[in-house]
Amino acid sequence: MADMQALSEFLQRGKAKEVKELVQQAVSEGLSAEDILDQGLLVGMNKIGVKFKNNEVFVPEVLIAARAMNAGMEILKPLLAAANAQNRGTVVLGTVKGDLHDIGKNLVGMMLKGKGLTVIDLGTDVPPERFVEAAAKHSAQIIACSALLTTTMKEMEKVVKAVKSAGLDVKVMVGGAPVTEAFKTSIGADFYSPDAATASEIALQVCRNA
Numbered sequence: 001m002a003d004m005q006a007l008s009e010f011l012q013r014g015k016a017k018e019v020k021e022l023v024q025q026a027v028s029e030g031l032s033a034e035d036i037l038d039q040g041l042l043v044g045m046n047k048i049g050v051k052f053k054n055n056e057v058f059v060p061e062v063l064i065a066a067r068a069m070n071a072g073m074e075i076l077k078p079l080l081a082a083a084n085a086q087n088r089g090t091v092v093l094g095t096v097k098g099d100l101h102d103i104g105k106n107l108v109g110m111m112l113k114g115k116g117l118t119v120i121d122l123g124t125d126v127p128p129e130r131f132v133e134a135a136a137k138h139s140a141q142i143i144a145c146s147a148l149l150t151t152t153m154k155e156m157e158k159v160v161k162a163v164k165s166a167g168l169d170v171k172v173m174v175g176g177a178p179v180t181e182a183f184k185t186s187i188g189a190d191f192y193s194p195d196a197a198t199a200s201e202i203a204l205q206v207c208r209n210a
């Protein structure tokens with residue numbers, strides 16, 4: 001039986017080949033893609049996040065852990081998509097202008113897809129008008145903005161303003177390490193989420209209520 005704790009450990013050590021093999025084994029044994037994600041990959045990625053906070057690991061370790069995460073996700077992506085073939089709503093996702101951090105944003109994207117939502121991922125360094133254009137073009141219910149820098153989180157307010165001036169009926173959710181509930185309120189955004197799992201739950205709820 002594929003060991004989910006071992007999967008989490010391999011991910012934290014950046015062992016992409018082993019992660020891929022264990023994920024493949026778990027799939028072959030009939031474990032669901034959601035369980036492999038929740039009990040193995042995300043456990044490992046969350047632990048890496050905590051170790052970052054405590055200065056126990058540094059940038060290179062995060063990057064190789066993220067690469068291992070992506071190796072596992074390559075196998076799970078089609079399964080997650082198939083399990084959620086019915087589109088439950090559309091989310092426009094991106095990291096705000098001036099900000100190139102995308103590991104957390106990508107995790108949010110994976111969790112959103114895991115909930116059966118369609119994700120329009122605009123990537124990093126996304127100016128406010130691109131969020132708005134994409135939301136209008138794809139009739140999205142929610143715009144999800146990520147920022148990892150105190151200097152770039154201010155861009156989120158511009159996204160909120162751009163949505164308002166375009167008169168779009170779309171909610172704005174914000175998140176990322178420096179972002180807080182109080183910040184969300186101060187800029188007039190609709191939702192704040194501290195992590196990828198909560199972000200996907202909020203987005204699904206918004207889409208259901210739309």
Ligand code: B1M
Nearest residue numbers: 052100101102103104144145146149150175176177195196
């Ligand atoms: Co940079 N970086 N970085 N960095 N980097 C931080 C953020 C920093 C805190 C490091 C430090 O000084 N201790 C610091 C910011 C300080 C500040 O603003 N207060 C910093 C800095 C200063 C910089 C540069 C300016 C460094 C320089 O060049 N002098 C530079 C900026 C480049 C730019 O963006 N313009 C820079 C560059 C980089 C790398 C390129 C080397 C790399 C990014 C690689 C990549 O993303 N592809 C990098 C990394 C890896 C980090 C740290 C070490 C790790 C970030 C990470 O991926 N965490 C980070 C230090 C740290 O966080 N401890 C740091 C793991 C990830 C899973 O967590 O992204 O927080 P996170 O996502 C979480 C939640 O926040 C949430 O969900 C995720 C998990 O559940 N979440 C959302 C995220 N987005 C969300 C959106 C939502 C909801 C939840 O809804 C919409």
